[in-house]
Amino acid sequence: MPELPEVETICRGLARVLIGQRLDQVVVVRSDLRLPVPADFVSKTVGRIVKKVERRAKYLLIELDDGTVILGHLGMSGRLFVKAPPLPALMPHDHVVFETSSPQNGPLRLVYHDPRRFGLLVLGHTGTLFTHELLRELGPEPLAPQFGAPQLAGRLAARPKTPLKAALLDQRVVAGLGNIYVSEALHRAGLSPERAAVTLLDKPGRAAIARLARAIRQVLQDAVAAGGSTLRDYVQANGEVGSFQNRFRVYDRDGQPCPRRGCRGTVERIVQSGRATYFCAMCQR
DNA sequence: CGTACACCCTGGCCGC
DNA sequence: TGCGGCCAGGGTGTAC
Numbered sequence: 001m002p003e004l005p006e007v008e009t010i011c012r013g014l015a016r017v018l019i020g021q022r023l024d025q026v027v028v029v030r031s032d033l034r035l036p037v038p039a040d041f042v043s044k045t046v047g048r049i050v051k052k053v054e055r056r057a058k059y060l061l062i063e064l065d066d067g068t069v070i071l072g073h074l075g076m077s078g079r080l081f082v083k084a085p086p087l088p089a090l091m092p093h094d095h096v097v098f099e100t101s102s103p104q105n106g107p108l109r110l111v112y113h114d115p116r117r118f119g120l121l122v123l124g125h126t127g128t129l130f131t132h133e134l135l136r137e138l139g140p141e142p143l144a145p146q147f148g149a150p151q152l153a154g155r156l157a158a159r160p161k162t163p164l165k166a167a168l169l170d171q172r173v174v175a176g177l178g179n180i181y182v183s184e185a186l187h188r189a190g191l192s193p194e195r196a197a198v199t200l201l202d203k204p205g206r207a208a209i210a211r212l213a214r215a216i217r218q219v220l221q222d223a224v225a226a227g228g229s230t231l232r233d234y235v236q237a238n239g240e241v242g243s244f245q246n247r248f249r250v251y252d253r254d255g256q257p258c259p260r261r262g263c264r265g266t267v268e269r270i271v272q273s274g275r276a277t278y279f280c281a282m283c284q285r
Numbered sequence: 286c287g288t289a290c291a292c293c294c295t296g297g298c299c300g301c
Numbered sequence: 302t303g304c305g306g307c308c309a310g311g312g313t314g315t316a317c
Contacts, residue, residue, distance in 0.1 A: 002310060002311095003310060003311095006310075034311090034312075034313090058310095058311080073311080073312090074310090074311090075310090075311055075312080076309065076310060076311055076312095077309085077310085077311095078311095116309090116311095118311060118312075119311085169311090171311095171312085178310055178311070179309090179310060179311085180310060181310090229310080231309080231310065232309075232310085251310095275309095275311095276308090276309090
């Protein structure tokens with residue numbers, strides 16, 4: 001469900017209210033997520049104070065005052081939100097619940113909610129975080145200053161024959177893109193999702209890969225600024241919805257006219273490796 | 286090695 | 302109203 005912009009939005013929302021709070025109560029309602037919630041999850045987190053909230057790719061990293069890090073991933077349907085009193089009864093699919101109490105803010109409840117249970121909540125440690133097996137192989141952060149055409153080219157070189165759509169979904173190539181933003185970035189760059197990655201790596205492909213790197217950054221920045229995209233059930237940490245879904249150029253718009261200025265094409269939907277891709281065959285080559 | 290597909294799971298929507 | 306089929310923002314394991 002959530003891609004980089006949605007996770008980034010949630011990360012900022014959580015940071016604002018959680019940093020400095022003590023996790024007074026931690027309850028695992030059910031632990032059979034994509035990976036099991038570890039047996040020592042409660043004992044390693046309860047009583048600790050939240051020190052930092054960060055994002056790596058689509059992972060949320062909640063760092064506690066003893067160096068323990070909660071690694072969270074929301075899968076397709078996961079949500080992580082904060083509620084203030086009056087606290088309602090738990091809902092179905094509320095799997096893990098944290099409660100804090102602070103003199104300033106009073107009690108807060110952080111809920112991990114995930115109907116499909118494709119997400120996960122596990123533990124790591126600051127000292128060994130970058131070698132954690134879930135994070136070790138992730139590609140570059142597209143919003144980091146050093147991200148650009150050379151870095152992207154280097155990563156695509158490892159998947160030469162792969163169509164661009166599939167290559168960009170691979171988290172080892174670029175970290176944080178998902179099905180929406182890959183289609184959106186390829187449209188902005190004017191590149192066909194079916195084009196093989198290797199065709200951007202030779203001399204004539206240099207302009208194309210520069211456009212692609214810029215398009216990836218730009219679409220992600222715009223989406224973060226809009227608070228992410230709300231399709232079905234995604235909400236920010238405070239329950240507000242994002243608005244970037246109103247600015248999709250191709251995603252879920254098959255049959256509609258291509259929004260590129262001067263293009264007479266129509267947005268098409270195709271399936272690549274089992275997932276929908278939206279693009280305009282007229283202006284994406 | 287690289288690619289294609291099934292699968293994990295639940296819920297919403299559409300057509301009958 | 303009920304039911305079956307299809308679809309969904311992700312990631313991984315398996316079979317070619």
